[in-house]
Amino acid sequence: MTTEPKLRPAGPTDIAEFAGQNGHSRVGSSNGTPHVDLAAAQRAAADFLSALGIKLDSEELRDTPGRMARAYAELFDSPPLRLTTFPNDEGYDELVLARDIPFRTVCAHHLLPFSGVAHVGYLPGDRILGLSKLARLVEYWAARPQTQERLTKQVADYLDAQLKPRGAGVVLEAEHSCMTIRGVRAIGSTTITSALSGTLRSDARSRAEFLALAGVQ
Numbered sequence: 001m002t003t004e005p006k007l008r009p010a011g012p013t014d015i016a017e018f019a020g021q022n023g024h025s026r027v028g029s030s031n032g033t034p035h036v037d038l039a040a041a042q043r044a045a046a047d048f049l050s051a052l053g054i055k056l057d058s059e060e061l062r063d064t065p066g067r068m069a070r071a072y073a074e075l076f077d078s079p080p081l082r083l084t085t086f087p088n089d090e091g092y093d094e095l096v097l098a099r100d101i102p103f104r105t106v107c108a109h110h111l112l113p114f115s116g117v118a119h120v121g122y123l124p125g126d127r128i129l130g131l132s133k134l135a136r137l138v139e140y141w142a143a144r145p146q147t148q149e150r151l152t153k154q155v156a157d158y159l160d161a162q163l164k165p166r167g168a169g170v171v172l173e174a175e176h177s178c179m180t181i182r183g184v185r186a187i188g189s190t191t192i193t194s195a196l197s198g199t200l201r202s203d204a205r206s207r208a209e210f211l212a213l214a215g216v217q
């Protein structure tokens with residue numbers, strides 16, 4: 001669920017995004033994140049570690065439940081998203097692409113980190129975007145338990161819905177610690193996902209150009 005853009009005819013426009021996935025409201029707190037009960041998270045972390053047979057009475061581990069709670073709260077925290085858009089006065093109609101945007105998130109299945117780089121681009125229509133916003137988009141949607149597939153699609157869908165470009169493209173390359181440090185222990189393996197829309201999806205040349213510039217052949 002996303003808000004509709006409120007576009008003015010000229011000048012920079014801020015598009016505020018208030019609703020997270022699954023309808024969780026992000027309204028009402030100053031930093032745009034849902035309410036976090038750090039004390040409850042700390043108690044639960046202590047119970048969790050104790051249940052795994054880890055004794056918390058050493059100096060090294062005494063404060064670990066609190067550190068765990070704050071670390072996860074940080075992973076799920078993101079400032080509210082504001083997409084500043086500008087009129088495309090020059091009629092620029094070639095690809096705009098931000099490459100190698102670093103991101104980190106946690107997998108929804110194991111709550112273990114996965115991280116990598118995102119390549120996010122679009123073919124401008126009537127409006128263009130402040131360049132840093134492509135990175136902010138990724139950061140925003142990464143600040144929650146994720147799957148790589150969903151993160152890829154959410155960034156592309158949001159860009160599509162809010163900017164209404166002629167096409168949008170997102171490629172993510174990531175290493176999943178739940179695949180490298182446990183399970184199959186496929187150390188060094190990366191997963192690539194992509195989501196394309198509009199002309200970037202339908203036109204073979206635009207698609208090939210985007211994938212080549214994103215470094216995915």
Ligand code: ZN
Nearest residue numbers: 107109110178
């Ligand atoms: Zn996982």
